[in-house]
Amino acid sequence: MAAKHLVIVESPAKAKTLARYLGRDYEVRASVGHLVDLPKNKLGVNIEGDFEPDYEVIRGKGKVIKELKSAVTGKETVYLAPDPDREGEAIAYHIAQHVVPKNFKGKVHRVLFNEITKGAVQKAIKSPGKIDSSKFEAQQARRVIDRLVGYQISPLLWQKVRRGLSAGRVQSVAVRLLVERERELQAFQAQEYWNLTARLAPEDARDQVFEARLVEVDGKKIDLKSLRGDGARGFTIADEAQARELEQRFRAAKSWRVGEVKRSERQRRPAAPFITSTLQQEASRKLGFQPRRTMSAAQRLYEGVELGDAGTTGLITYMRTDSTRVSAEAQSAAGQYIRSAFGDAYAPESPNVYRQKKSAQDAHEAIRPTSLEFPPERVRTFLQGDELRIYTLVWNRFLASQMTPARYDQTTVDIDADGGRFRAAGQIMRFDGFLRVYEEGRDAPRDAADEEEQSGALPALAEGQALALDGLGASQHFTQPPPRFTQASLIRELEELGIGRPSTYASIMSTIIGRDYVRQDEGKRLVPTELGVLVTDLLVESFPDVLNAEFTAALETQLDEVEEGNEGWLTTTRRFYDPFRADLERARISMRDVKREVTETEIPCPTCGQKLVIKWGRNGEFAACPAYPECKFTGNFTRKDDGSIELEEPESSDETCEKCGAPMRYKFSKFGRFLGCSAYPECKNVKSANTPIPLGVACAKETGGCGEGELVQKLSRRGKVFFSCNRYPKCKFALWDKPVATVCPECDAPFVVEKTSKRAGTVRRCVREGCHYCESIDEDAVSEEVSASA
Numbered sequence: 001m002a003a004k005h006l007v008i009v010e011s012p013a014k015a016k017t018l019a020r021y022l023g024r025d026y027e028v029r030a031s032v033g034h035l036v037d038l039p040k041n042k043l044g045v046n047i048e049g050d051f052e053p054d055y056e057v058i059r060g061k062g063k064v065i066k067e068l069k070s071a072v073t074g075k076e077t078v079y080l081a082p083d084p085d086r087e088g089e090a091i092a093y094h095i096a097q098h099v100v101p102k103n104f105k106g107k108v109h110r111v112l113f114n115e116i117t118k119g120a121v122q123k124a125i126k127s128p129g130k131i132d133s134s135k136f137e138a139q140q141a142r143r144v145i146d147r148l149v150g151y152q153i154s155p156l157l158w159q160k161v162r163r164g165l166s167a168g169r170v171q172s173v174a175v176r177l178l179v180e181r182e183r184e185l186q187a188f189q190a191q192e193y194w195n196l197t198a199r200l201a202p203e204d205a206r207d208q209v210f211e212a213r214l215v216e217v218d219g220k221k222i223d224l225k226s227l228r229g230d231g232a233r234g235f236t237i238a239d240e241a242q243a244r245e246l247e248q249r250f251r252a253a254k255s256w257r258v259g260e261v262k263r264s265e266r267q268r269r270p271a272a273p274f275i276t277s278t279l280q281q282e283a284s285r286k287l288g289f290q291p292r293r294t295m296s297a298a299q300r301l302y303e304g305v306e307l308g309d310a311g312t313t314g315l316i317t318y319m320r321t322d323s324t325r326v327s328a329e330a331q332s333a334a335g336q337y338i339r340s341a342f343g344d345a346y347a348p349e350s351p352n353v354y355r356q357k358k359s360a361q362d363a364h365e366a367i368r369p370t371s372l373e374f375p376p377e378r379v380r381t382f383l384q385g386d387e388l389r390i391y392t393l394v395w396n397r398f399l400a401s402q403m404t405p406a407r408y409d410q411t412t413v414d415i416d417a418d419g420g421r422f423r424a425a426g427q428i429m430r431f432d433g434f435l436r437v438y439e440e441g442r443d444a445p446r447d448a449a450d451e452e453e454q455s456g457a458l459p460a461l462a463e464g465q466a467l468a469l470d471g472l473g474a475s476q477h478f479t480q481p482p483p484r485f486t487q488a489s490l491i492r493e494l495e496e497l498g499i500g501r502p503s504t505y506a507s508i509m510s511t512i513i514g515r516d517y518v519r520q521d522e523g524k525r526l527v528p529t530e531l532g533v534l535v536t537d538l539l540v541e542s543f544p545d546v547l548n549a550e551f552t553a554a555l556e557t558q559l560d561e562v563e564e565g566n567e568g569w570l571t572t573t574r575r576f577y578d579p580f581r582a583d584l585e586r587a588r589i590s591m592r593d594v595k596r597e598v599t600e601t602e603i604p605c606p607t608c609g610q611k612l613v614i615k616w617g618r619n620g621e622f623a624a625c626p627a628y629p630e631c632k633f634t635g636n637f638t639r640k641d642d643g644s645i646e647l648e649e650p651e652s653s654d655e656t657c658e659k660c661g662a663p664m665r666y667k668f669s670k671f672g673r674f675l676g677c678s679a680y681p682e683c684k685n686v687k688s689a690n691t692p693i694p695l696g697v698a699c700a701k702e703t704g705g706c707g708e709g710e711l712v713q714k715l716s717r718r719g720k721v722f723f724s725c726n727r728y729p730k731c732k733f734a735l736w737d738k739p740v741a742t743v744c745p746e747c748d749a750p751f752v753v754e755k756t757s758k759r760a761g762t763v764r765r766c767v768r769e770g771c772h773y774c775e776s777i778d779e780d781a782v783s784e785e786v787s788a789s790a
Helices: 012-022 062-072 086-098 118-126 133-160 171-187 224-228 240-251 276-287 291-303 328-342 376-382 385-401 487-497 505-514 530-542 549-563 569-590 784-789
Strands: 005-009 026-030 077-080 107-110 192-202 210-217 257-268 406-417 420-431 467-478 518-520 526-528 599-604 611-617 620-624 637-639 645-647 652-656 663-669 672-677 686-688 693-698 710-715 721-725 738-740 752-757 761-765 774-776
Touching: 005 012, 005 062, 012 026, 012 118, 012 291, 026 062, 077 086, 086 107, 086 133, 133 530, 133 549, 133 569, 171 487, 171 505, 171 526, 171 530, 171 549, 192 240, 192 406, 192 420, 210 240, 210 406, 240 420, 240 467, 257 420, 276 291, 276 385, 276 487, 276 505, 291 385, 291 487, 291 505, 328 385, 376 385, 487 505, 487 549, 505 518, 526 530, 530 569, 530 620, 549 569, 599 645, 620 637, 693 738, 721 738
Parallel strands: 005 026, 005 077, 077 107
Antiparallel strands: 192 210, 192 467, 210 420, 257 406, 406 420, 518 526, 599 611, 611 620, 637 645, 652 663, 663 672, 672 686, 693 710, 710 721, 738 752, 752 761, 761 774
16 A cells, blocks of 8 residues: 655654654655755855855755655655754755645645654644744855855965865854964963961861861952952962961961851752753763764664664654753653652752743753653663763753752851961752762863862861861962863853854864864864964954854844744845955955965075075975075974974985985975985985875774874885885784874764865765764865856
């Protein structure tokens, strides 16, 4: 019996899950993402024709469209069921435009699944809606504006700096935040300060020792925040001499007595259930996951997992959301589960509700388990490692969010001695509440001013009670600079500034790292590269609005207004483009031409004696002879702390030139490493250098290597470049594609490989077994055709 209805989703995994829920009357097909998009080889936007986008069928999707058209034939109803966000709405809109014929006699509906469970799917099918044209227009406005920025600024960077560079409305602001943080670090000057801590005990109970810190001297408060210029009026113990003077003074104090004693009950409330950004941040803190890895696992949990006898089911709600709202049904189920598992004291009288941000899209719920019938221990055997860890995190966070607060008895005691006041603080947990299940991770405190008060019990103390001094010590500290961003903390910063949306955070991180504007240090913190700093400075000077965080956040708000139907997409696009076009015209004339810039030095050319100049090339700055092409000397250099430069010595080899007998040296060209005669230009002898070239990439066990060696570049017998372990033949790990020291954004493998071709551009992928990461880093780069037209 032929199916009467057709359901079209964007994901094959999602299609497989839905097919099991809907029965024989429904055929479920997948579009496999977008069917159409703006072309890669031209601007694709008719600026003078009301910014009309020139959509074209994506390469390889012609076959998909043909199959979907065939599936529509004879159906009574077509349900368009891509994800419930702007991208999903655009996919649904274009399916309706390119797949469903105009003379289709059946009905076309839009259905939204906040969770993929049998009940939720069947309920959505019974109450379908229409395509939300406002939501589609918000996506289209964003796509068009991003294309106008990327495809018109990027050719300018090609012309002024080097080919292959790109700019983006959000990515460039993200890089600017990193550059500004790096400059804060470079300008930061650590300030010394000292703490004075007394070890005290009651006179009649010398074994009950506790610690108290000096907080006030002669009526003046010690305030560590004053070191950071936060407007505090206190003072600090600035150096050892001052610390020792105070230490000597209080050692001689004749009396130590309890002053004021404050006792209070403190409550600690649970954190809200996850939204996209907080899930990414917490997975980074607790699991060490990068955002893309987190979202990849969450996507699989949302689309459906095979659970044996329970069938295939989605285990979490939609994972791209900025709403902390939880449905009444889920709150009720959580309350029942908590009472049953932990007791009545752990469930609040009324469900916990969390405050929303003004910009939150309340159509979605928070990220939560779809059913409390599937605790992590029950589904453990059905989930992959990453899936289980993310599911456990979501499960525990949601349950905790619906539990009662933890309660503490808190005591603060002031102790007086010779005009000084010392303070001791302690607390005892009286009821663990939500902490029975989950405690939110914390970023490391910046310095002692940010540390929490002491925990633990204090002895029973009363006002006026005499104390005995057991010890007194001074400790040296230094203020700490603001830390570099991690991917997770940068996402938090973008969210707080109102830049980007849940669906874009992970891709922003991948883009700025893939473009070589940013690298990750050993602690996975983000560091702008020399190229990233240069491009940011150029863009900030020429496009102050586009690179302005407040301006970018305001545009996000305007796109929200388009989605709400309060403003047309053309109005938003025109408002953005008119001042942008003026900036673009000015930049074409006034932007620094880094390609042609030269900086003179006092270093003589080793070949001809002229003073070398610094130029900018495809791999950054280099030293060159100004007498080119008569003298072709070039060399790398290092920049010292005082700003002066020093030429790096060319790498020598053990070979001698067979033509003149001079030593051969390793040199580099656009074709790679080679051996050249050191007597150049008198002797121009060159030959292939088949000596392994270190890449600075470990031969990692995670990717099939030995875990001990390093990868090097070699030449095969036929002259083809390949990459292998330097421990060969003990380790025979080898690759044809070039390893790049960039952590895989999905599985955290220590490197990915990169391949460039005319058809696909530059593509990066992971070679770790089971990881499916593959990304074109030229996806938004500008083609030569666009560059020429600019």
